[in-house]
Every structure is written in C-alpha cells, then in structure tokens.
Amino acid sequence: MVQGLEVFPTAAALARGAAERVAVVLDGALQAGGNASLALSGGSTPRSLYELLSEPPCRDRIDWTRLHIFWGDERCVPPESAESNYRMAQQTLLRHVKIPPHHVHRMRGELPPAGAARAYERELRSALGAGPDEIPRLSLVLLGLGEDGHTASLFPNTPVLDERRRLIAEVFVERLAASRITMTFPLLNNARTVMFLVSGGSKAAILRSVLQEHRPALPATGVSPQAGELFWYLDRDAASHLTEREIP
Numbered sequence: 175m176v177q178g179l180e181v182f183p184t185a186a187a188l189a190r191g192a193a194e195r196v197a198v199v200l201d202g203a204l205q206a207g208g209n210a211s212l213a214l215s216g217g218s219t220p221r222s223l224y225e226l227l228s229e230p231p232c233r234d235r236i237d238w239t240r241l242h243i244f245w246g247d248e249r250c251v252p253p254e255s256a257e258s259n260y261r262m263a264q265q266t267l268l269r270h271v272k273i274p275p276h277h278v279h280r281m282r283g284e285l286p287p288a289g290a291a292r293a294y295e296r297e298l299r300s301a302l303g304a305g306p307d308e309i310p311r312l313s314l315v316l317l318g319l320g321e322d323g324h325t326a327s328l329f330p331n332t333p334v335l336d337e338r339r340r341l342i343a344e345v346f347v348e349r350l351a352a353s354r355i356t357m358t359f360p361l362l363n364n365a366r367t368v369m370f371l372v373s374g375g376s377k378a379a380i381l382r383s384v385l386q387e388h389r390p391a392l393p394a395t396g397v398s399p400q401a402g403e404l405f406w407y408l409d410r411d412a413a414s415h416l417t418e419r420e421i422p
C-alpha cells in the first residue's frame with residue numbers, strides 16, 4: 175500500500191489540493207478506458223471540495239458522463255433532509271455537472287435500513303459489473319474522520335466493524351440514536367485509491383491516535399487498501415498534534 179500525506183496551511187488550501195488530486199486520480203482511471211467510480215464522503219469537510227469540483231478548471235478535467243457516483247455512507251433520513259449526505263452532494267456538485275442520472279447511486283435513507291443496505295449492495299455490484307462473490311474495485315473513495323475515530327459510518331464498538339462478507343451494511347449508532355447505511359471494510363480496502371480529508375483543530379488529537387498510535391479500536395485505523403493508495407489530506411490545524419518524524 176502506497177501512503178501519502180499532505181498538510182495544507184488552511185482549509186481552503188486543503189480543498190484546492192484535494193480537488194487537484196481527485197481530478198488527477200479520476201482522469202487517470204478514465205484514461206484506462208471504460209467507466210470510473212467515485213464514492214463520496216458525507217459530513218461538512220468535503221463541501222468546499224465538491225464546490226471546487228463543480229466549477230472550472232476541475233469540472234472540465236473530468237468526463238462526468240463516464241463516472242459512477244456512490245456514497246461511503248448515508249444517514250437514514252429522506253433525501254430532502256438537511257442531514258442527507260446525498261442532498262449535500264446534490265447541491266454542491268451533482269446538479270452542476272453532466273452526470274447521467276442513472277450513474278448517481280443514492281443510498282435510500284428513507285427506506286428501512288436493512289433492506290436499503292441489501293438493495294444498495296445489489297445496485298453497486300450491478301453498476302460495477304461485479305458478481306455475487308466478487309468485491310468491486312472502486313476507483314476513488316473519499317472519507318472523513320470523526321472525533322471518535324469513525325469513518326464513513328463505521329463507528330467504534332459497532333458490529334459492522336467485524337463485517338467481512340457484506341459490502342454494504344446497516345448500523346444502529348447508540349451515541350446518535352440513529353441508523354446509518356455504510357460501506358464496510360472489505361469494499362473500502364479493495365479500492366484503488368482512498369483519500370481522507372481532515373480539517374480543523376478538533377480533529378488533531380484523534381488524527382494523532384489514528385496515524386501515529388494506530389489504535390486498533392479506532393475504525394479509521396482499519397482503512398488500509400492493501401493493493402491501493404491511501405492519501406491523508408490535512409490542514410495545518412488538524413495536523414497540529416503530528417510530529418514530523420512520525421508522519422508516514
């Protein structure tokens with residue numbers, strides 16, 4: 175596994191740097207022929223990245239007509255909810271680019287979680303031409319990092335962390351008293367490229383625990399695409415607890 179870590183002076187510089195990397199990775203995947211696949215992260219950090227991808231020059235470097243969009247996770251809410259990761263991406267990116275509607279694969283947060291997860295796994299496999307026993311290789315997965323070390327909706331002390339067969343699963347998060355749908359480690363760790371985007375001083379302590387202490391209890395520590403690339407894109411505030419010599 176190739177690892178890379180970039181620290182940018184501000185959140186705005188982080189978004190610009192990440193947009194450049196996303197454009198390079200997706201253009202590279204598309205140059206290889208056929209379609210490419212991008213799994214979007216939820217939360218607030220990627221908003222400015224999505225806005226940059228929705229406008230020139232990044233927008234025009236990507237052939238959106240050959241891109242399939244997925245989500246790493248979704249809250250179990252309707253798509254029009256302010257909590258919806260789909261809604262955020264639709265507003266900041268998807269309505270601004272020429273992506274065929276059937277290439278936008280929304281997790282159905284409005285449906286019962288278990289059925290929605292099973293249906294999404296079927297849709298993912300079908301869109302990526304993967305058989306029932308294959309694990310699709312996503313071109314690029316964007317992830318965030320929660321202050322408790324969660325990523326996507328892989329939260330600490332939840333059974334979904336032990337899932338090794340299913341690619342998409344439902345999870346009830348006690349702390350949030352809410353259900354989520356999430357990609358699981360087998361799918362995330364088979365991606366060609368995974369990019370974490372982490373911004374703000376509130377993430378500094380957890381980022382050090384993940385990146386330098388490698389605490390196994392922290393879900394983000396479990397993201398390790400063995401045959402792929404893993405990039406950490408940070409701003410200076412988030413990286414403020416990292417020591418130079420320990421940065422991978």
Ligand code: 6PG
Pocket residue numbers: 215216217218219220246247248249259317318319320321324325326327
């Ligand atoms: C979600 C995300 C989640 C997010 C982290 C960081 O649905 O909320 O997928 O994993 O990436 O919680 O969120 P922020 O970017 O808002 O700090």
